[in-house]
Amino acid sequence: MGRGRAPCCDKTKVKKGPWSPAEDLRLMSFIQKHGHSNWRSLPKQAGLLRCGKSCRLRWINYLRPDVKRGNFTPEEEENIIKLHNSFGNKWSKIASHLPGRTDNEIKNVWNTHLKKRSTKKTKVSDSPMDDSDSPSCASSSITSHEDQNMEIRDQRVQESDAKKPNEKPEFLKVISRHPSDEPRETASSDSPTSSYASNFSNISGDNVTRLEETKGSTTSEDKIEIPFESDIDFWTLFDSLDLFQTTNPEQNVYENSNVSSATKMLDSEDECREWLRYLENELGLTGENGGDNLPNTEQKMNFEPEIDPDMDYFPIWPSSPQNFCI
DNA sequence: AAGAGATACAACCGCCAGCGT
DNA sequence: AACGCTGGCGGTTGTATCTCT
Numbered sequence: 001m002g003r004g005r006a007p008c009c010d011k012t013k014v015k016k017g018p019w020s021p022a023e024d025l026r027l028m029s030f031i032q033k034h035g036h037s038n039w040r041s042l043p044k045q046a047g048l049l050r051c052g053k054s055c056r057l058r059w060i061n062y063l064r065p066d067v068k069r070g071n072f073t074p075e076e077e078e079n080i081i082k083l084h085n086s087f088g089n090k091w092s093k094i095a096s097h098l099p100g101r102t103d104n105e106i107k108n109v110w111n112t113h114l115k116k117r118s119t120k121k122t123k124v125s126d127s128p129m130d131d132s133d134s135p136s137c138a139s140s141s142i143t144s145h146e147d148q149n150m151e152i153r154d155q156r157v158q159e160s161d162a163k164k165p166n167e168k169p170e171f172l173k174v175i176s177r178h179p180s181d182e183p184r185e186t187a188s189s190d191s192p193t194s195s196y197a198s199n200f201s202n203i204s205g206d207n208v209t210r211l212e213e214t215k216g217s218t219t220s221e222d223k224i225e226i227p228f229e230s231d232i233d234f235w236t237l238f239d240s241l242d243l244f245q246t247t248n249p250e251q252n253v254y255e256n257s258n259v260s261s262a263t264k265m266l267d268s269e270d271e272c273r274e275w276l277r278y279l280e281n282e283l284g285l286t287g288e289n290g291g292d293n294l295p296n297t298e299q300k301m302n303f304e305p306e307i308d309p310d311m312d313y314f315p316i317w318p319s320s321p322q323n324f325c326i
Numbered sequence: 327a328a329g330a331g332a333t334a335c336a337a338c339c340g341c342c343a344g345c346g347t
Numbered sequence: 348a349a350c351g352c353t354g355g356c357g358g359t360t361g362t363a364t365c366t367c368t
Contacts, residue, residue: 017361018336040353056354057337092356103356108335111358 015049019058023048027055028063061102068100072109080106080114 019027030046036059039052048055061067072080076098083094091103091110098106 016338018363038353051338053339053354054337060355061336089357104336107357112334 013049014043014051014054016054019050019062023050024058024063027058031059031063057104061104066100067102072101076101077109077114077117080110081117084110084114 015023026046026048027050030042030048034045036042036056039056041052042048043050043052043055046055050058079098080094083097087093089107091107095101095103095106
């Protein structure tokens, strides 16, 4: 063990808090292309103002292709309870027995309702009416009025969860879609992320199937390439889009699929020019608004990653917005 | 309709183990 | 053996959303 442990990153230069769709996209694009051999250096290389740990966590808990989102089934919940009895709070160990579920997710589920349920179940088990072996205690072992209320609440939560889109942002789903990827056995059919997840099934650490390798067999309807290579400025522009910077970006993207709106904006050349002008304005790159737009300019400057000349990222800068192939 | 409280979940933090030098 | 770095883990927190009064 080393002493005088160095901080994992410069806390003053990293962004914290919820991830924006643009950041997600950037991280996914980078990992899709380069894999994640080194989390520490990844944010810098990907042009993300995030701690490597944060990137890793985001990838593992949310963006990773094989992560199964959505409600836990009664079977899964029962499994968690059993596994927790065996392993205790060893969430990663428990997660390894539940394909597609992350330790964080399991931990949350446990702390929110399974723990209560489990303790109540234990109490019930202590009583003469012992049904500890019955599965899915959520629906079968509720006895008291309080428990009934809890069950009703759980049902409501599940119902609202069912309405709530658990999938990743629509715009992220278009990355590398290929018909042969669609059905995957690991994701349940009712899991909205299944098709999405399959799109990244070829990503694993150092073994990355690059987009370029599949370009030849790709048609427009099955693969839309996110221009990770384009240029860091593309991402700067992308991040600066108000489209994704609402107070509730997830809802914004999940429900309104604003990327399609963005795509529509590019439908005509005039609109493209207008859009570009708007962006330049926002970034303080135009004469009319230039030096006065300091915050945005600063934002842009701060966003520039340190470019390693030996790396081959961002080699192409699209000549005009219509070259953005979202 | 509005405010308070409860809940769910994403994200952060600090520590530790393992590995390479 | 000591050190330094990194990934991984588990506890905790912050906040958005939901439910109740």
